[in-house]
Amino acid sequence: MRHLVKTITLSLIATSLITLTTQVQALTDEAAIAKGLAIATEADVRDNGFGDVKSNLTMILRNKHGEESKRSMRNKTLEQPNDGDKALITFDNPRDVKGTSFLSYTHRASNDEQWLFLPALKRVKRIASSNKSGPFMGSEFAYEDISSQEIEKYTYRYLKNETIDNVEFFVIERDPVDPRSGYSKQHVWIDTQEYRAFKIDFYDRKQDLLKTLNLSDYHQHLNQFWRANVWAMHNHQTGKSTELVFSDWTFRNGYADKDFTTTSLKRAR
Amino acid sequence: MVKSLTTIVALMATVFLAPPTALATQWNPNIDGHLQWQGRHFPQAGLRPEQVDNSHSLSLNLQGYQDFFDGRSRLAFDVIARQDFNDDARDLFDVQELYWWYQTENDLEITIGNRIVFWGVTETRHLVNIINQSDQQSNIDQEDRLGQPMVSLLTVQSWGNLEAFALIGFKPQEYSQRHSRFAPPLPVEPSLTRYQASRDDDHIDWALRYSHVIDIWDIGASYFKGTNRDPRYIVQAAPKGSVSEAGTLVLAPYYSQLEQVGIDLQATTEYWLWKLEAIAGQEKYQGRNENYRALVAGGENTLYGIFNSVADLGLLFEYQYDNRSYTSADNDLAIGARLALNNAADTSALLAMTVDLDNHSQFISFEASHRLNDVWSIASEVRVLTNTSPQDLSFAIRNDDYIELTVNRYF
Numbered sequence: 235m236r237h238l239v240k241t242i243t244l245s246l247i248a249t250s251l252i253t254l255t256t257q258v259q260a261l262t263d264e265a266a267i268a269k270g271l272a273i274a275t276e277a278d279v280r281d282n283g284f285g286d287v288k289s290n291l292t293m294i295l296r297n298k299h300g301e302e303s304k305r306s307m308r309n310k311t312l313e314q315p316n317d318g319d320k321a322l323i324t325f326d327n328p329r330d331v332k333g334t335s336f337l338s339y340t341h342r343a344s345n346d347e348q349w350l351f352l353p354a355l356k357r358v359k360r361i362a363s364s365n366k367s368g369p370f371m372g373s374e375f376a377y378e379d380i381s382s383q384e385i386e387k388y389t390y391r392y393l394k395n396e397t398i399d400n401v402e403f404f405v406i407e408r409d410p411v412d413p414r415s416g417y418s419k420q421h422v423w424i425d426t427q428e429y430r431a432f433k434i435d436f437y438d439r440k441q442d443l444l445k446t447l448n449l450s451d452y453h454q455h456l457n458q459f460w461r462a463n464v465w466a467m468h469n470h471q472t473g474k475s476t477e478l479v480f481s482d483w484t485f486r487n488g489y490a491d492k493d494f495t496t497t498s499l500k501r502a503r
Numbered sequence: 504m505v506k507s508l509t510t511i512v513a514l515m516a517t518v519f520l521a522p523p524t525a526l527a528t529q530w531n532p533n534i535d536g537h538l539q540w541q542g543r544h545f546p547q548a549g550l551r552p553e554q555v556d557n558s559h560s561l562s563l564n565l566q567g568y569q570d571f572f573d574g575r576s577r578l579a580f581d582v583i584a585r586q587d588f589n590d591d592a593r594d595l596f597d598v599q600e601l602y603w604w605y606q607t608e609n610d611l612e613i614t615i616g617n618r619i620v621f622w623g624v625t626e627t628r629h630l631v632n633i634i635n636q637s638d639q640q641s642n643i644d645q646e647d648r649l650g651q652p653m654v655s656l657l658t659v660q661s662w663g664n665l666e667a668f669a670l671i672g673f674k675p676q677e678y679s680q681r682h683s684r685f686a687p688p689l690p691v692e693p694s695l696t697r698y699q700a701s702r703d704d705d706h707i708d709w710a711l712r713y714s715h716v717i718d719i720w721d722i723g724a725s726y727f728k729g730t731n732r733d734p735r736y737i738v739q740a741a742p743k744g745s746v747s748e749a750g751t752l753v754l755a756p757y758y759s760q761l762e763q764v765g766i767d768l769q770a771t772t773e774y775w776l777w778k779l780e781a782i783a784g785q786e787k788y789q790g791r792n793e794n795y796r797a798l799v800a801g802g803e804n805t806l807y808g809i810f811n812s813v814a815d816l817g818l819l820f821e822y823q824y825d826n827r828s829y830t831s832a833d834n835d836l837a838i839g840a841r842l843a844l845n846n847a848a849d850t851s852a853l854l855a856m857t858v859d860l861d862n863h864s865q866f867i868s869f870e871a872s873h874r875l876n877d878v879w880s881i882a883s884e885v886r887v888l889t890n891t892s893p894q895d896l897s898f899a900i901r902n903d904d905y906i907e908l909t910v911n912r913y914f
Contacts, residue, residue, distance in 0.1 A: 295847050303847045304877070329913030330880045331849075332535060345773065347716070355646060357621040360721045360771050362805060369813050372847040416808075492610065496716065497659050501577065501604070503533075503568070 270390030270406045277429040284459045286312045286489040290482045298473030312489045319382040320494040324502045335502040340382035351499045358496050367416025374467040374476040402426045430460045445469050534567035537913040547902040553682045558589035577604045592680040593640040599650040612657040617650035624769040625799040627821045627837040630780045631765035633727050636674045663715030670708035673730050684903045695755035723767040731761045761786040776803040797825035817841035831896035834860045848874045862892035882909040
């Protein structure tokens with residue numbers, strides 16, 4: 235009888251110990267999640283208030299044999315106070331898609347809205363935004379890589395600090411909330427000084443490393459907003475790569491919502 | 504064509520070529536275009552021996568625009584010229600666009616000149632899209648349109664977009680000839696064209712369009728009062744002085760007046776695009792008022808990243824209903840599959856089949872396109888009519904299956 239009581243007591247203590255250990259682990263987890271979110275939020279807050287911006291883009295696609303093809307387009311973005319950005323992209327090259335324009339409303343919580351203007355038919359077409367993981371213009375960038383990065387689109391976890399070439403980075407993991415995302419997780423290197431992303435590793439749904447994006451040639455605009463001029467995406471699984479080169483950044487053009495409608499899309503060219 | 508409009512167009516052309524000095528400092532028009540070669544082969548002999556078995560054509564498209572007043576005003580043009588070396592019925596010169604657009608301080612948008620206006624959401628038939636005459640000789644799919652002279656007023660409001668149109672002047676259809684494919688059983692005699700409206704093709708048509716986006720819904724409603732873009736054909740004997748021999752039976756095009764309302768609706772849900780277009784109207788024909796109704800409704804679902812690749816496969820179906828006697832889309836079902844490889848060459852293909860649910864006539868269409876490089880692209884089209892019933896309007900063109908190759912050079 236005593237023996238039994240002792241055994242029960244012992245096992246109770248053991249259970250408590252296990253619970254305690256798990257709690258310690260959970261707290262660490264919570265802290266990592268909170269720190270990850272705090273870093274992402276700080277990066278987002280530092281970019282608040284840019285208002286609107288336009289820029290030119292050149293996209294260079296390279297296959298594994300090094301053969302290149304080029305695209306060029308113009309981008310206009312309008313910040314929304316309590317939602318994702320509105321963006322309008324107009325294509326100039328290749329010539330067969332010249333004048334084609336793409337309008338998107340990014341939303342924090344609900345599905346994004348997207349329209350395409352097809353100049354040959356003078357037709358505006360609403361398209362499904364569920365194609366997050368699909369390639370943008372045949373490049374290594376997926377739609378979800380170039381759309382407005384909203385806090386709510388991921389859950390976060392702080393991993394570690396890392397120093398590369400005397401620059402200190404936070405390394406955080408972010409997991410896409412949307413089950414239609416092509417990624418299981420992303421690792422993002424954010425510098426501790428200015429909270430700019432310098433590198434992102436993208437992991438596919440099977441948890442294998444799929445792509446790496448390196449962002450470089452950062453410039454500060456209006457004494458506040460940092461923009462990388464070069465986005466180099468390398469696909470580890472296919473050997474293909476795409477380089478996005480931005481130029482002619484102009485902030486505060488006085489854009490309004492009426493410049494981002496299906497009507498303005500028709501004359502965007 | 505209406506004289507006043509010709510004057511406007513001439514005036515605008517002058518402005519384009521020799522801009523007033525006040526604007527000359529901003530004068531830096533954006534001009535581009537493309538040259539297209541197209542070859543068609545018809546494997547079956549035509550129903551009439553004089554119908555062509557092969558044809559090839561060259562077309563040139565030029566477009567450009569110039570903005571003024573900080574983008575509040577624009578002059579734009581888009582012209583097409585086509586020469587077919589085997590079937591001159593396909594020759595065309597059309598000013599698709601030549602307009603002046605102006606946005607007032609209180610955001611009212613005025614457009615004067617030739618424009619192409621697209622309304623609607625469906626893929627296999629464009630019921631509500633009524634403003635422009637279709638370029639039947641370019642392709643039987645009615646995707647290509649001819650420029651329509653107009654004056655329009657648009658207001659963009661929080662409750663939606665509202666645009667009113669006065670359509671000045673009317674373009675009749677481009678008719679096929681005896682040697683053309685896709686021709687009716689009897690030759691069309693353009694000199695016998697008649698209009699119900701007293702002022703013939705000078706008649707002014709009116710239209711109103713409302714459109715709005717609410718969450719997943721793209722909503723459109725339209726009203727049109729004017730000349731039917733599709734003529735009725737009346738069989739009669741050719742008088743002296745016609746292209747056809749006097750006394751032989753020919754078709755005289757007759758353009759009636761109609762009044763029509765239309766709605767178009769698209770719901771963009773997580774996996775499906777749901778589409779609907781419906782029209783109801785009244786057409787005056789041979790002293791009678793004929794009521795008509797038509798509908799296209801269907802859906803489209805895209806499978807992303809098929810077979811572990813980056814390619815997409817879109818599947819679509821659309822049901823077509825029409826109670827007018829002169830259309831073959833009376834009770835038909837269209838199904839299709841669209842493949843996009845999402846590669847650098849933007850290779851894509853569309854396979855579609857339409858079946859008449861009453862007489863089982865079938866129409867099969869295959870389209871593919873591929874970019875060769877920055878300035879060259881190619882496309883191909885195969886169209887097959889099978890199981891064609893004598894009850895179906897396509898019976899007259901049952902031997903007109905074709906294979907087409909198109910080469911484009913952009914500049």
